[in-house]
């Protein structure tokens with residue numbers, strides 16, 4: 001007998017894999033190979049803005065595949081041409097150039113940084129504590145989590161991390177009504193004492209996703225933009241999670257009424273999970289030579305066709321209004337559970353980007369994160385057939401809830417009912 005056979009009884013993945021094997025998906029529903037149905041409340045990995053296998057988007061990608069699967073970015077093609085125009089049309093007015101040579105979010109962020117460095121002639125990048133901007137070496141080096149950086153050498157030494165606008169756990173121990181926006185003004189100290197003094201850009205998620213659904217107070221992003229403008233620093237919004245309707249508006253830039261100098265996009269862009277990324281910039285920021293940022297699968301044609309269809313669907317009358325409506329229902333419903341379950345802390349949401357803090361129930365006023373209970377809730381929800389995620393890639397205390405934007409009132413009622421059952425289970 002072949003000595004390798006016993007080893008091959010387990011799937012030969014490098015990493016541990018779930019015993020659950022998914023075989024079919026439609027909308028919010030996923031099915032495993034044993035016929036069990038799940039309610040996917042995180043849209044895949046927050047990327048299936050239109051849910052699993054949205055038929056119109058899948059059809060658009062198939063049609064493109066029938067015509068032409070791949071074209072080198074040395075040539076134009078109708079799908080990428082139309083997508084560039086559509087992205088410029090739907091994004092804030094100052095963003096007039098689309099760079100479509102990135103296959104995903106990490107690479108789009110790297111391209112945005114290169115553009116900022118090229119234009120300003122400066123080097124360093126300011127990012128936020130708790131930010132997650134991707135997993136390439138540079139993005140790992142800029143991560144707002146030491147846990148992500150520690151195992152590897154510092155391959156991006158020019159990163160400076162500064163406190164996030166996390167009012168529920170303010171770094172400066174202030175309250176939002178009288179804080180003086182220290183999380184913006186004190187960035188000067190970090191630049192002066194912790195950077196090389198040569199700062200090209202500030203790169204932020206307008207709402208921190210993996211970090212715990214951290215929604216800044218209304219003044220934060222306008223103050224940050226003014227701070228950057230005054231210092232000739234470029235402000236980059238990473239809208240990989242917040243973009244394409246997630247916050248009930250096309251972009252978080254619209255939700256907050258602040259236009260960055262550069263915006264990066266990926267994840268939800270193709271609606272159903274085909275890989276694609278984009279960088280949008282102001283006109284004055286063009287000039288980075290093509291050879292410095294381009295990847296084989298950047299602007300992949302079927303994904304571009306899917307993205308175009310996704311944008312068309314998001315623009316249909318009432319679509320984003322419904323996201324705001326169901327988002328409010330879900331957020332209020334989850335917040336309502338707090339009265340019965342003292343381990344639920346702050347529930348915060350923008351559209352369908354919702355986070356629920358899990359705290360130690362014995363002394364709720366102390367607002368102490370309860371990571372163990374958050375994982376227990378995740379497990380209890382899975383038993384109820386509900387898929388959620390926990391912040392910080394499972395190490396945090398915030399339940400992340402981001403169902404597809406096609407959610408209906410009855411989907412929300414079902415999600416809430418299952419949350420109630422799971423919460424009751426772990427409360428007992």
Ligand SMILES: Cc1ncc(COP(=O)(O)O)c(C=O)c1O
Nearest residue numbers: 104105106132133134240241266
């Ligand atoms: C906010 C944000 N930016 C960037 C990325 C990286 O995107 P990608 O995995 O497509 O490289 C992620 C992925 O989780 C993300 O959440």
